[in-house]
Amino acid sequence: MSTRHQRSTQDLLATFGASPTSPPSSPQPQQRARQERRERLNQPRAPRCGRAERGAGWAPVEAPLAVYQASTADIGGLFPLLASEPMPAVGARMGYDPLSGGAFHFHPIELVLRNWCTNPNLIVFGEPGTGKSSTVAAFLLRMMVFGVRTLISGDVKGEYSPLVRALGYEPIELGRSRQTRINALDLGPLSSHWESWTVTRQREELDGLLGRWVTLLSALAEAQGHRCTVTDEAVLSQVLRQLVGATDGTTRLRPTTIVDVHAELADPAPTLVREMRFGSRGQFLDHFRSITDALGNLIVGPLAGLFDGPTTVAVDWNAPIQSMDLSRIRESRGDQAIAVALTCLGSWAAAATDLRPAGEIRIVVRDEVWRPLRLGPRAVAAIDAELRLSRAEQKIPILVAHKPSDFLASGAAGSQEVAITKDLLALCSTRVLLGQSTRIASELADELALTDAEEDVTLGWANERKGRALWKIENHRGIKVQTVLSPTERRVFDTNAQLRSGTPGRG
Ligand SMILES: Nc1ncnc2c1ncn2[C@@H]1O[C@H](COP(=O)(O)OP(=O)(O)OP(=O)(O)O)[C@@H](O)[C@H]1O
Ligand SMILES: [Mg+2]
Known part of the structure; x- marks a missing residue:
């Protein structure tokens, strides 16, 4: 690889069959090195410190800028010092940012205190099975280290019960027997x-x-x-x-x-x-x-x-x-x-x-938020109040939904309810966007003012593996994050386990 870069034009032409044009003289080694440097294919377009003329030093970059198209692996080699926007390394360590390779931490209250965003509210969107509940469970589990307690405000599918049991507690289970009331x-x-x-x-x-x-x-x-x-x-x-x-x-x-x-x-x-x-x-x-x-x-x-x-x-x-x-x-x-x-x-x-x-601080999770939103204006108003008062009440409200239209199903189009429900989206500073299908990704992009590149991430990259998401915190550039689960967490959060054991022909 290194020798290829040092080949001169003469060498290259010779390799591909052309006869050498210069006489086969043997110059002095120093002279030959200088000549080779001059003939290198990847010649810099300007001297090391820029051209020696007014306005042409290091700072100005000639337009149009060079455009490179390559895989991220190659680009990483070309621009080794490229880093994503630095996030404070506080709170739950969720996974890594594949762009910089660095760990991704998240603590919404700290982000508010550091003026990164205005509220600690979180909303998670994603197609079924993309890893919404697992991402939330990983977050609240890792926030427990900081003494933050969690309330799962109605676990409709029982997705959090294995986690509660793994921690040595019993979830309140209604309907199992007539004695539970x-x-x-x-x-x-x-x-x-x-x-x-x-x-x-x-x-x-x-x-x-x-x-x-x-x-x-x-x-x-x-x-x-x-x-x-x-x-x-x-x-x-x-x-x-x-x-x-x-x-x-x-x-x-x-x-x-x-x-x-x-x-x-x-x-x-x-x-x-x-x-x-x-x-x-x-x-x-x-x-x-x-x-x-x-x-x-x-x-x-x-x-x-x-x-x-x-x-x-x-x-x-x-x-x-x-x-x-x-x-x-x-x-x-x-x-x-x-x-x-x-x-x-x-x-x-x-x-x-x-x-x-x-x-x-207390985390309050509302998974499958479309259900409470359909209960009527009072339920919508309660969630609205929770989001508005979260800073004062030291709460981290987390809403989990599939798509933005979950927020519009609460009433007739144009009604006050729908207007309030739509506002709920605007009240969440942090949006975690897991994989989506084309139509919903463009719906999300419209509602949350995503750039084309960010929309592409939710459509492509985020769909390639479980737990991949674009973390969009207010107007900051969206950060690609792969949430990493430990083997124990993967076992505890595995909502596909039932499916696996129930499939005929599986061992
Ligand atoms: N980061 C991850 N790494 C590895 N596996 C993951 C990750 N996130 C989720 N999974 C696995 O993917 C499956 C689905 O995850 P999960 O139940 O969290 O999805 P969901 O989006 O909440 O689905 P639903 O919309 O149906 O509730 C689970 O078996 C889980 O173990
Ligand atoms: Mg879920």
């Missing part, structure tokens, strides 16, 4: 802190809790087609206040369930009818008929026994990872049960993260 109005971690708070703090926390419950009940009604009014919410708040004992001055909160709320709405106490300024009991019952029936559907029918009684599983709110596995209810009870479970879990997640110690 979650109280939609669970006091959560609040009950263990309650006694240690001052009266003022108790009053503040109670207001927050009731607000969350009212939102939850309204969202549950909404998921079944009833839109709550301000009056509905005021009455629900009053009913809940009475049920937990806040109106009769009890110092400890009384546990309550959806069954209690339903009973109160179906058979209201005369004081409630009077306090809420209804003309008669009949008027009250007529006004609340649809919301009462919506809550009733959680007590009888396919959802019976899931959310309508005291919680039967012990939830460790201090575990490094907490997940609610919904794969069983999807099989046995259908999509509506999933919708309700996701709504309940969203409320729980808010309670758990609100009460964490100051300074603690």
Whole structure:
């Protein structure tokens, strides 16, 4: 290779059969070296320090610039010092950047603090099976080293359960047996802190809790087609206040369930009818008929026994990872049960993260985000609020979706819901784009203002191997990253394992 570069034009012509034109004299060695240098094929076009004339030194580059087309392996040899945009080496070490060969680290909170981006929110897009969940699992596992806890806000396919179990914890699995039940109005971690708070703090926390419950009940009604009014919410708040004992001055909160709320709405106490300024009991019952029936559907029918009684599983709110596995209810009870479970879990997640110690960062993962987005405007608004408040609440929200149109399926075209849902994309500074098909890649490129080269990466390079993605952080140039899994991680995250073992003819 090195000798080829040193061959002179004469040598080359001789090699390919031409007779030498110069006389076969034998010049002095120094003279011959100078002559050979002069005749080299890859002559520099300018002297080493540029031409000795004004404006022609090192700095100016003659236009048009030379264009090289070669494989990345060859280009690497031609431009050995080419490096990608340096990312701070902090946080989870995800894999490597094939352009520079350097390790790729990611810590969204640190990136915000270093002015790389404005928010720690993350969105992951990719065709099914390209490695979205594995990339997310690798990230949250590696962030645990820094004391960052994770909540999987509804694991519809049970993809994170092997990871939770590998870490020595049990996911909350609904639907496995009829004994597993979650109280939609669970006091959560609040009950263990309650006694240690001052009266003022108790009053503040109670207001927050009731607000969350009212939102939850309204969202549950909404998921079944009833839109709550301000009056509905005021009455629900009053009913809940009475049920937990806040109106009769009890110092400890009384546990309550959806069954209690339903009973109160179906058979209201005369004081409630009077306090809420209804003309008669009949008027009250007529006004609340649809919301009462919506809550009733959680007590009888396919959802019976899931959310309508005291919680039967012990939830460790201090575990490094907490997940609610919904794969069983999807099989046995259908999509509506999933919708309700996701709504309940969203409320729980808010309670758990609100009460964490100051300074603690928590990752909240919403895999298959199209499901909560289809629950209605309240669910969309909850995700919107989470993304907007993430910096203040020290959360790292992660949304996982297949394609941008997942965000448009929440309502009629042009509706306010669709507008809010579309804005969710803009609220995520970091976009992780795994392999895509042609149509969706161009849809993504339009929505996220990708360059042609970046679009090509999602169409080509990212599709060639699992875990390859373009990491686009705000307006910085997209970084190609191959996420690397250790053999143990590969075994634990292997969502194809079931497929493999179930295929006839396999060993
Ligand atoms: N970086 C990686 N290296 C090696 N294997 C990987 C990598 N990422 C994912 N895989 C493997 O690819 C398969 C699919 O991955 P994963 O379940 O994460 O995809 P997904 O995009 O979440 O799919 P779905 O959309 O169906 O949920 C799994 O068997 C996983 O082990
Ligand atoms: Mg997945």
